[in-house]
Amino acid sequence: MNIVVCVKQVIDPEAPPASFKIDATSNKVVPPAGVPPIIDPYAEYAIEAALRIKDALGGKITAISLGINQLRDVIKKPLSMGTDELVLLEDEAFAEGDSWSTAYALAMAIKKIGDYDLILCGREASDWNAGQVGSGIAEILGLPSVTLAQKIDITDGKARVERVTADGYEVVEILLPALITVSNELGEPRYPTIKGIMAAKKKEPIIWKPADIGVDPAQVGAAGRRTKTLKLYQPVHEGEVEVIEGETAEEAAANLALKLREAKIL
Amino acid sequence: MAESKGVMACIEVSEGKLAAIATEILGCGRKLADDLGQELSAVLVGSGISNLVQEAIAFGADKVYVVDDPLLQDYQTDSYVSVMEKVVKQAMPQILILGQTTTGRDLAPKLAFRLETAVSLDCLELAIDPDSKRLLQTKPVYGGNAYAISTTECNPQIVTVRVKAMTPLELDASRQGEVITIDAGLDPSVIRTKVLEKVKEEIEGVKLEDATVIVSGGRGIGSADGFKQLEELAKILKGAVGASRPPCDNDWVATGLQVGLTGKIVTPDLYIAVALSGSSQHMSGCSGSKTIVAINKDPEANIVKRARFAVVGDWRKVIPSFTSKVKELLAG
Structure with missing residues (x-):
């Protein structure tokens, strides 16, 4: 089994909410000071899914990530968790893309990797929450796809996928090669082992530029966008809260119940 | 064209x-x-x-x-x-x-x-x-x-x-x-896929995604026992119990109850957040709630800022009193 896993470096979603700031002129999030970026938590589930398949069947896992300013210690985490290779699409031309240009670049890179049976992605990334790059890669490569997997079993050139639904899950059989997006119901991703961390230290990522994957820089990154972000802003929450008072905590609690009743919420 | x-x-x-x-x-x-x-x-x-x-x-x-x-x-x-x-x-x-x-x-x-x-x-x-x-x-x-x-x-x-x-x-x-x-x-x-089976997961009480009221607890609840009080309140409100990540990581409640980025996205009419700080990762799961109520001892907690109503105090004192008042109001 040859598996490709798409990962991404993101601002830590566990960073203190007060540290979240937007630069209004560029419509971009200012990385919080002192909080290092991490591998997107959803992508970690995809890595874990790949590792479980490899544990069962053997094979090779290639992690791939698109972005600039990717910190080596951060972006090497898939290697320290147990993936075999790491490919980075690292070039200014790839930057500032939207889901379309990102999916296109990743699809072309995966085509170059070739010889894959399965492509895994997180169900979305925790920064832009777009939730469409996986499906996009599948469509560009002409592959079948299943989204929101909580379990993947491989037998005889097919995957049996438990796909999370509103009231449980459905079992979907899909022909390989295929693309599957993985949801958090899969279960906790493993921690890197010391051995894994040491191995990752020695391993250098493979860096590809647009020319390496045969794409015109005008089709990727900012130039390849199909959408435009007009505004990025923080919803205003301050000042809306009404703190319910009371002589004691018990009294405040009773007043809260009365208040909710009055507001017809209870 | x-x-x-x-x-x-x-x-x-x-x-x-x-x-x-x-x-x-x-x-x-x-x-x-x-x-x-x-x-x-x-x-x-x-x-x-x-x-x-x-x-x-x-x-x-x-x-x-x-x-x-x-x-x-x-x-x-x-x-x-x-x-x-x-x-x-x-x-x-x-x-x-x-x-x-x-x-x-x-x-x-x-x-x-x-x-x-x-x-x-x-x-x-x-x-x-x-x-x-x-x-x-x-x-x-x-x-x-x-x-x-x-x-x-x-x-x-x-x-x-x-x-x-x-x-x-x-x-x-x-x-x-x-x-x-x-x-x-x-x-x-x-059609390159085949649906082999559809499995409905039986859940006791009301499902989080369907609940109109959710009572959610955080790290401050401190134990599985603490969640029993939240369950009682949820039951009276015909709602469901949820949690932020720490109670799930500590096995105080089932993982399936986690609300947040890596848990469930819920949109109840009323979300009562008890002893949880309101991390971004948690808020992403509950920010679609119509009304958020925060019960927290820290007036500076993010959840208090994000709430419509808040009581600042120890949940151990607030919840029993709130529960009995709610019971009284709903009965009357």
């Missing part, structure tokens, strides 16, 4: 009726269509669903496209994308709205890439730009820490909208509309 025109709502069926989200997207689609001075169409895709045409019209559609075929019994990406591609190419809408459901979030992106257009998932607000007449698509990003408004030059402009974010119209049985039947014309060989 003909000009793209009109708003189309791709509506889902649930247990033989229009799903709630279907009426919601018809409601928002109607408004957008009126703002553009264009028509609202609905698409019904499935097996044995033709009887729902009138209902779609009664909830606001001027025209209903029906694709009724036994092969469309189960949602499968390949068959639905192929059918929707056919419908869109025939109807040429400039806006296509779907629900942010297990179906919509799978179908919308794949269809958008097939049609070489763009899509925004999980929108909370949709509006027509008065100058460009393009669709302004507002969606939460960074787990709800920020909202992004985006637009595209491509047609159709495809979006999914979050459940309960839009308001349906009142059902008007006197509304008239046109029905257009489209042959699915599916070649079974294009």
Whole structure:
């Protein structure tokens, strides 16, 4: 089994909410000071899914990530968790893309990797929450796809996928090669082992530029966008809260119940 | 090529009726269509669903496209994308709205890439730009820490909208509309997946995603025993219990109760957050709640800032008193 896993470096979603700031002129999030970026938590589930398949069947896992300013210690985490290779699409031309240009670049890179049976992605990334790059890669490569997997079993050139639904899950059989997006119901991703961390230290990522994957820089990154972000802003929450008072905590609690009743919420 | 025109709502069926989200997207689609001075169409895709045409019209559609075929019994990406591609190419809408459901979030992106257009998932607000007449698509990003408004030059402009974010119209049985039947014309060989089984997970009490009231606890609850008090309150409110990540990591409650970025996304009418700080990762799961109530001893906690009402105090004192008052009010 040859598996490709798409990962991404993101601002830590566990960073203190007060540290979240937007630069209004560029419509971009200012990385919080002192909080290092991490591998997107959803992508970690995809890595874990790949590792479980490899544990069962053997094979090779290639992690791939698109972005600039990717910190080596951060972006090497898939290697320290147990993936075999790491490919980075690292070039200014790839930057500032939207889901379309990102999916296109990743699809072309995966085509170059070739010889894959399965492509895994997180169900979305925790920064832009777009939730469409996986499906996009599948469509560009002409592959079948299943989204929101909580379990993947491989037998005889097919995957049996438990796909999370509103009231449980459905079992979907899909022909390989295929693309599957993985949801958090899969279960906790493993921690890197010391051995894994040491191995990752020695391993250098493979860096590809647009020319390496045969794409015109005008089709990727900012130039390849199909959408435009007009505004990025923080919803205003301050000042809306009404703190319910009371002589004691018990009294405040009773007043809260009365208040909710009055507001017809209870 | 003909000009793209009109708003189309791709509506889902649930247990033989229009799903709630279907009426919601018809409601928002109607408004957008009126703002553009264009028509609202609905698409019904499935097996044995033709009887729902009138209902779609009664909830606001001027025209209903029906694709009724036994092969469309189960949602499968390949068959639905192929059918929707056919419908869109025939109807040429400039806006296509779907629900942010297990179906919509799978179908919308794949269809958008097939049609070489763009899509925004999980929108909370949709509006027509008065100058460009393009669709302004507002969606939460960074787990709800920020909202992004985006637009595209491509047609159709495809979006999914979050459940309960839009308001349906009142059902008007006197509304008239046109029905257009489209042959699915599916070649079974294009369907590269097979649904083997559908498993409904039995959950005791009310499911988090369906609950109108959720009582959620955080690290401050301190133990599995502490959650029993939250369960009691939830039961009285006919609601469900949720949790932030630490109680799940510590096995005080089942992992399935986690609300947040890596847990469930919930949209109850009332979300009572007890002894939890309101990390971004948690807020992304509950920020769609209609009313958030915070019970926290720290007045500076993020959850207090994000709440509509708050009580600052130790939950061990607040919850018993609140529970008994609620009980009294509901009984009276």
